[in-house]
Amino acid sequence: MNCIKKMISFMLLVCSVMVLHAQQAPYGVKGTVVDVQSFAPLAGVTISIANSKLATTTNEKGEFFLALPNDKSVEYLLRATLMGYDGQELTVSLAKNDTEFVSFALKNADAVIEEVVVTRRREKASELAILEERKKSNLMLETIGAQELSRKGVSDAQAALTKMAGVSKQDGAKNVFVRGLGDRYNSTSLNGLPLPSEDPLFKNISLDFFSSDIIQSINVNKTFNAQIAGDVTGANVDIYSKEATGNSFQIGIGSGVNSQTIGKDNFKRIDGTNWLGTVPFGAQPKMTSLTDYNFTNSWNPNAQKNLFNTDFKLLGSRRIMIGSNPLSIFFTASMDSKYRFSEGKIQEPNTAGGLMRDQNFIDNGYQVSQTGMLNLKYTWANNNVNFNSLYIHDQKQNLFEFQGMDMGISDFSGDRVHTRRQQVNDNHVFVNQLSSKLAINSKWSADLAAGFNYVLGNEPDRRINRIIERDNGDLVYPRSSSGENERYFGKMNENGIVGKAILNYDLKNGGDLERNISFGYSGNIAERTFKWWEVNHKLLSVTMPTVSLDDVESILGANGTGKYYQVETSRGTGSDALLPYYYTGKRRVNSGLASLTYQFTSDLTAVAGFRLDNYFQSVSYETNLTDFASTSYNKISKNFFLPSLNLKYTLSDNMFLRLAGSKTYTVPQFIELAPVRYRGNNNFTQGNPLLKPSQSYNVDLKWEMYPTLGELFSVGVFYKNIQDPIARIEAGGAGTTLSYYNIGKAAMVYGAEVEVKKDLWKSEGSYGENVLSAGANVSYLHSSQELSLEGKKFVKEKDQLEGASPLLVNADVTYKLFTKNVELTPSVVFNYFSDRIYSYGINDFQNIMEKGVPRLDFVTQALVNKKIGVNLKIENILNPDRQLSRKIPVNNSLIMVEQYKRGIDYTLGISYKF
Numbered sequence: 001m002n003c004i005k006k007m008i009s010f011m012l013l014v015c016s017v018m019v020l021h022a023q024q025a026p027y028g029v030k031g032t033v034v035d036v037q038s039f040a041p042l043a044g045v046t047i048s049i050a051n052s053k054l055a056t057t058t059n060e061k062g063e064f065f066l067a068l069p070n071d072k073s074v075e076y077l078l079r080a081t082l083m084g085y086d087g088q089e090l091t092v093s094l095a096k097n098d099t100e101f102v103s104f105a106l107k108n109a110d111a112v113i114e115e116v117v118v119t120r121r122r123e124k125a126s127e128l129a130i131l132e133e134r135k136k137s138n139l140m141l142e143t144i145g146a147q148e149l150s151r152k153g154v155s156d157a158q159a160a161l162t163k164m165a166g167v168s169k170q171d172g173a174k175n176v177f178v179r180g181l182g183d184r185y186n187s188t189s190l191n192g193l194p195l196p197s198e199d200p201l202f203k204n205i206s207l208d209f210f211s212s213d214i215i216q217s218i219n220v221n222k223t224f225n226a227q228i229a230g231d232v233t234g235a236n237v238d239i240y241s242k243e244a245t246g247n248s249f250q251i252g253i254g255s256g257v258n259s260q261t262i263g264k265d266n267f268k269r270i271d272g273t274n275w276l277g278t279v280p281f282g283a284q285p286k287m288t289s290l291t292d293y294n295f296t297n298s299w300n301p302n303a304q305k306n307l308f309n310t311d312f313k314l315l316g317s318r319r320i321m322i323g324s325n326p327l328s329i330f331f332t333a334s335m336d337s338k339y340r341f342s343e344g345k346i347q348e349p350n351t352a353g354g355l356m357r358d359q360n361f362i363d364n365g366y367q368v369s370q371t372g373m374l375n376l377k378y379t380w381a382n383n384n385v386n387f388n389s390l391y392i393h394d395q396k397q398n399l400f401e402f403q404g405m406d407m408g409i410s411d412f413s414g415d416r417v418h419t420r421r422q423q424v425n426d427n428h429v430f431v432n433q434l435s436s437k438l439a440i441n442s443k444w445s446a447d448l449a450a451g452f453n454y455v456l457g458n459e460p461d462r463r464i465n466r467i468i469e470r471d472n473g474d475l476v477y478p479r480s481s482s483g484e485n486e487r488y489f490g491k492m493n494e495n496g497i498v499g500k501a502i503l504n505y506d507l508k509n510g511g512d513l514e515r516n517i518s519f520g521y522s523g524n525i526a527e528r529t530f531k532w533w534e535v536n537h538k539l540l541s542v543t544m545p546t547v548s549l550d551d552v553e554s555i556l557g558a559n560g561t562g563k564y565y566q567v568e569t570s571r572g573t574g575s576d577a578l579l580p581y582y583y584t585g586k587r588r589v590n591s592g593l594a595s596l597t598y599q600f601t602s603d604l605t606a607v608a609g610f611r612l613d614n615y616f617q618s619v620s621y622e623t624n625l626t627d628f629a630s631t632s633y634n635k636i637s638k639n640f641f642l643p644s645l646n647l648k649y650t651l652s653d654n655m656f657l658r659l660a661g662s663k664t665y666t667v668p669q670f671i672e673l674a675p676v677r678y679r680g681n682n683n684f685t686q687g688n689p690l691l692k693p694s695q696s697y698n699v700d701l702k703w704e705m706y707p708t709l710g711e712l713f714s715v716g717v718f719y720k721n722i723q724d725p726i727a728r729i730e731a732g733g734a735g736t737t738l739s740y741y742n743i744g745k746a747a748m749v750y751g752a753e754v755e756v757k758k759d760l761w762k763s764e765g766s767y768g769e770n771v772l773s774a775g776a777n778v779s780y781l782h783s784s785q786e787l788s789l790e791g792k793k794f795v796k797e798k799d800q801l802e803g804a805s806p807l808l809v810n811a812d813v814t815y816k817l818f819t820k821n822v823e824l825t826p827s828v829v830f831n832y833f834s835d836r837i838y839s840y841g842i843n844d845f846q847n848i849m850e851k852g853v854p855r856l857d858f859v860t861q862a863l864v865n866k867k868i869g870v871n872l873k874i875e876n877i878l879n880p881d882r883q884l885s886r887k888i889p890v891n892n893s894l895i896m897v898e899q900y901k902r903g904i905d906y907t908l909g910i911s912y913k914f
Contacts, residue, residue: 029092030065031102033058033080042106045082069710080104086324130217131757135706138514138597138607138648139225140658140716145217146242157239158207160218163810165753165777167220167235168803168833176207178222179718180749180783180804181234184726185666189238191388191433193451193498194229198394198427200457200492200530201678201685203669207237209392209429213313213332214373216242222718223646223700224662226593226609227502229524230642233664233696233722241388243375244317244328254311254871254909259879260341260901261307267341268364268399269304270422272297272461275337277368277395279426283458283491285533290568290577293561295487297461299552301399301422304364307339309907325380333372340365344882344900346402349845353890359404359417363900369394382439390431398423403469409478414471417478418549422463428456443506447520450499459490464679465552475547477555482538482568485556488679489533491580496526502593514605519594526587528670531580534570570624583621585670590614595644607646613665614639619673625686634673634689640665654706659699666694668726672740684737685728691740696722710773712757719750725785727802729792729840738839744786747801751781768818776811792842795889799847802840805833807852826860838884838897848897851883869911879904 033042041062058064068076079089086107092100130145144160158176161167166179178186188195188204195205221228221236228236261267272281281296313334320327341364348357369392376387399422406417435449465485468476478484502520537556544555544564555564569577595609618635644662651657668691677686702716725747728738755777763770783801787794800806814827834852841847856877862870884897 028065028067029076029078029100029102030063031104032062033064033082033104033106034062042082045080045104045106047078047080078102078104080106082106131706131710131712134712135654135656135704138605139221139646140223140660140700140702142220142222143217144220146212146215149212149215156208156212157210157215157218157237160212160215161207161220161237162831163812163829164220165755165810166222166751166779166781166808168805168808176237177803177805178220178234179720179751179779180781180801181720182803184669184672185232185234187229187232187236189229189236190390190431190451191240191386191435191449192227192238193433193435193449193500194496194524195431196429196453196455196494196496196526196528198429198455198457199425200490200528200671202671204237205429206394206427209369209371209394209427210239211334211336211369211371213315213334214241214371214390216240223660224642224644224664224698225607225646226595226611226642226644227518229522229589230591230611230613230640230664231589231615231667233666233694233698233720241373241375241390242330242332243377243386244319244330247318248316249914250313250315250911251914252311252313252315252869252909252911254907256309256873256905256907257307258309258338258340258903258905260343260903261339264307264341265305267304267307267339268301268401269366270297270397270399270424270463271300271302273366273395273397273424275368277370277393277426279395279424279458279460281461283426283456283460284489284531284580285461285487285535285578287535287567287578290566290573291561293558293567295461295558297463299463299465299556300550301364301420304366307341309338309905311336311909313911322378325378328375328377328379330375331373333370335368335370337366337368338905340367340903342900342902344898345896346898347895348897349886349888349895350407351844353888353893355405355895356407357405359402359406359419361400361402361900364399364401366397367395383437385436386434388431388433388435390429392427392429394427394429396423396425409466409480409484410468412470416469418467418469420463420465420552424460424462426456426458426460430454445504445506447500447502447504447518451497453494453496453498453526455492455494457490457492457494459488462486462488462490464488465556467547467549467552475549477539477544477547479539482536483534483570485537485539485565487535489535490530491532492528492530494526494528496524498522498524507598513599513602515598517594517596520592522591522593524587524589526585528585529582530584530670530674530676531582532676533578533580536568536570537565538568539565581622581624581676583619583623583670583674583676585619585674586617587670588616603650605648607644607648609644611642611644612639613642615667617667617670619670619689621674621676623675623677625675625677636667636693638693640695656704658702658704661700662698664696664698666696666722666726668693668740672726677737686737686739688740691726692724692742694722694724694726694742696720708759710757711759712755714753714755716753716755717751718753720748722747722749727785727840729789730842730845741789741792743840744788747783747785749781749783749801749804751779753777753779765818767820768823770818771816772813773816774811774813776809778810779808781806781808787840793844795841795844795846799840800837802837805836805852807834808832821865823863824860825862827858829857829859831855841886844889846887846889848884848886851881851885853880853882854878855880867913869909869913871907871909871911873905873907875905875907876902877904 033045043058045058047056047064047066056064056066076092077089078092079087088104090102130143134141142164149160161176168177183203197205217240219238315332317330343362346359350356371392373390378385402419409417431453433451438446466478468478500522502518504518507515571577591613593611597607599605616637620633642663647659649657672687673689674687677684698720700718704714706712723746724742727743728740757775759771759773761772781804783804784798785801809832812829817824832854836850837847838850839848858874860872879901883899885894886897887894
């Protein structure tokens with residue numbers, strides 16, 4: 001705690017020295033509101049920007065002034081309403097003047113009760129509006145919106161997060177690390193409701209599923225408050241889906257290549273797959289007996305040419321007036337496909353310091369996804385109801401070919417082992433949400449939401465075969481295990497119901513200070529079933545025909561059943577051989593919550609809250625791991641009381657100091673508890689039923705300054721203390737099996753983050769203001785993990801957290817140019833993370849380290865005649881080596897656990913807006 005006190009004292013001292021005053025921008029709209037019949041001025045009319053907190057009200061003379069962002073290319077639809085009056089709408093632009101003058105004349109209508117809303121005819125995700133919302137928020141929020149996503153060439157939510165302070169991506173992991181904390185410590189939600197994972201190996205849904213076409217904005221909550229699910233220590237990532245902003249229809253197409261697929265004439269595609277990503281062969285084997293070998297997919301891959309990446313999209317929005325109330329309709333449909341080709345190396349050490357595996361590999365990769373979303377929003381008076389339906393299909397196809405020494409398969413000197421792994425991951429996500437915000441009366445309001453989630457995560461017909469090449473050139477099949485030639489099927493389905501009911505009560509009693517209380521319930525109920533089948537090929541002691549690397553089907557196909565091999569499964573050959581192994585997970589979280597927002601003075605606001613989570617989770621399973629053959633069930637049943645406090649102090653109109661503290665927890669996921677053994681490329685992963693939850697204590701302090709609209713400078717420090725932390729480590733001496741453990745009693749993370757957004761240069765042109773702007777954020781992280789576990793010998797007593805980079809840097813420079821018919825926006829975007837631990841080493845094996853990687857992208861966008869969009873992206877320009885390495889203490893040599901290059905992506909897209 002002394003560390004926390006020192007950090008807080010230091011920041012308070014710094015902030016007291018840095019109190020400055022910034023001038024408010026003069027841009028805005030001003031005017032009067034009168035009664036249309038009597039021309040009497042109307043007082044108390046509220047003017048605000050929809051979906052933001054920018055607002056003002058008319059004075060006793062009916063006069064108002066509303067400051068607006070200084071973006072002269074935007075049109076605003078101003079809508080004024082007042083209790084007892086019909087609303088009126090006017091379109092306003094700042095194209096000619098810094099301040100526009102408008103007048104409203106409202107017609108009395110006793111039957112109408114409505115609060116004034118001013119709707120801007122532009123996306124609420126404008127970077128300027130988002131900064132203003134962040135400025136006015138009582139919580140520490142970091143948001144990236146659709147406009148910034150587009151400017152930086154971001155194609156999905158995962159890429160978006162890596163542009164934010166303290167966030168990084170790890171190769172081999174599906175999701176991001178926030179302040180050094182990985183998947184299990186973070187949470188994901190859509191429109192405020194929790195989302196399930198499509199992959200049994202992970203807690204969070206893969207964020208690259210969410211294309212920028214469906215994202216309105218992404219909020220990253222690095223600090224906890226009572227409205228967020230308590231199972232989070234790193235950050236909650238909340239994705240807000242797009243809503244209609246007007247009447248439009250847009251169609252877009254694009255194509256591109258990867259530098260490493262250009263000219264490849266040996267690219268291979270898995271048999272049974274196709275360009276669309278359908279799976280006609282099903283997610284589980286159709287065998288009715290061990291002699292009924294009826295697989296339709298061949299072991300032999302197919303040649304693939306014309307390796308062009310493609311994308312197609314349709315977007316439409318419409319706003320319909322039903323009486324005097326708007327119904328907004330937004331829909332999008334898209335398809336995206338990408339080819340990848342990489343060559344690399346993998347190595348694995350033995351206990352003597354030598355190599356037991358030293359192979360080169362090729363990865364033929366293809367990813368295709370389809371997305372569809374419909375959003376309906378109906379607004380009346382001060383209420384709305386919103387329906388959101390989202391479908392995502394994502395398929396990854398990877399055909400790996402390894403060749404070289406592998407003493408785990410053959411220990412004869414000079415032998416080369418050829419391994420081919422053909423893997424398809426086919427995922428479907430269905431999300432349906434219904435939400436409503438209701439103004440019950442002038443004091444009470446309600447926030448209601450319910451959702452149904454359904455996920456299919458399948459790995460159909462993964463094929464692994466191995467062939468040994470003797471030093472004399474002869475090819476033979478290994479016979480040490482029937483599992484050396486395997487077909488694997490994994491099938492997961494999960495359904496869940498989520499919801500919340502929150503009541504809000506206004507405590508202001510007519511005063512100007514913000515004071516309210518919120519309380520209510522949230523729930524998350526889910527059930528997952530995961531089944532898997534392993535079909536192995538036990539070679540018979542017969543004379544084999546000539547073995548060919550290019551024709552595995554002739555021996556391991558249907559014609560070889562009973563002739564060259566005998567089928568057996570992971571259960572053997574008994575009557576239950578075709579039954580799957582499985583686990584079934586059930587989760588039930590019922591939460592009561594309350595929060596109080598209390599503005600003591602115009603400068604000091606507190607948000608105090610608590611959340612009580614009643615958490616129940618069970619996992620039942622049947623596995624072939626002998627260590628767990630006598631058990632089949634485990635559960636976690638626990639109550640978590642989670643207090644939180646957020647303080648905001650206004651130093652000036654554009655300068656703020658924020659402090660947050662909270663307690664949170666982390667519960668092991670189904671797969672971390674279920675003793676299921678999953679085969680990866682060069683290791684196995686299995687769960688541990690003995691895991692227990694972690695608990696975390698969190699403190700954040702941040703100073704923010706907004707010099708002008710669109711500009712930001714902030715400095716923050718943070719501290720986390722995690723009790724009973726969970727980590728994945730190598731369970732075997734040779735590093736072939738990874739599992740999950742509560743390692744040590746505590747882990748600690750603290751660090752600092754600096755963020756800057758600045759307009760470097762401006763010039764007023766004939767067709768708009770040309771602006772050169774830049775943004776950057778830098779994060780320094782120090783972490784310490786106690787390394788102690790019964791039966792395991794670690795190299796160190798303490799070390800950094802797994803996945804925690806001491807240094808993270810993100811930066812971008814953008815120039816926005818307006819000409820007569822063209823709006824041009826070129827951007828350069830840079831990201832870097834320093835070296836970090838990929839996996840802890842044990843039993844004299846050093847840690848596996850991931851080498852720091854710089855990334856440089858160039859993105860340029862052009863809008864021609866307000867209709868035609870052109871987009872050019874060059875991504876990963878530096879194309880650095882991706883390396884996982886480990887030192888061998890016996891001889892202090894460095895081996896490459898994995899090494900490859902990703903390639904440079906070139907993409908050109910065009911769109912037309914009707």
